[in-house]
Amino acid sequence: MHKNESVRRSLRCELTSPGARLPANQIPAEVVYDSRDPFAVAFYLDKDGVRWLxxxxxxxxxxxxxxxAVGEGDVRIRRVIALDARDSEPRVLDEVELELSSPSGPPASVWFPAADVEAFLQASYAVVRDGGEGPACDAALEKLGRLLAAWSAD
Incomplete structure (x- = not known):
């Protein structure tokens, strides 16, 4: 089982309508990886603590x-590399679009610099290696199995 470790990063991001890159609103975001839930990354968006796993x-x-885009349902993710010519000096944008939808609200896209997402993922792999999530879950399931067996014996 992995030690209880986490990775927490504040990332800059922009919020738009899905499929559109502009206009964008900057919002605060925090991304968290916790070894206790080794398959999940939590995105906390906005200061009100909107959370997406x-x-x-x-x-x-x-x-x-x-x-x-990859993913189905409520979350789709893709990397977008494009030329941003809004300023007098055009620049290349390399971003990750996190497209979110929910039955209780309008869909939205959240844009993060790809380098920040990549650095976050690398830090999470230092906590639980890529592909190493299963043993952590296996240990938790084994413990639940013992609890269930003890409960059933009573």
Missing amino acids: VDRGLLAAGLEAVTR
Whole structure:
């Protein structure tokens, strides 16, 4: 079982309507990986603590998925590399779009610098290696099995 460790990063991000890159509103975001839930990455968006849980493997796949989104349902992720010509000096944007939808509100896209997402993922792999999530869950399931067996014996 992994030690109880976590990775926490404040990232800059922008909020837009899905599929649109502009206009954008900057919002605060915190991204958290906790070894107690080794498959999940929590995105805390806005100061009100809006939280989305995303599969860490899906986030990594989205980082690799240039222009096409990965994921189904409420969360889709893709990497977008584009030219930003809004300023007098055009620059290349390399971002990750986290497209979120919910039955209780309008869909939204949250944009993060790809380098920040990649650095966060690398830090999370230092806590639980890529592919090492299973043993942590196996140990937790084994413990639950022992609790259930003890409860059933009573």
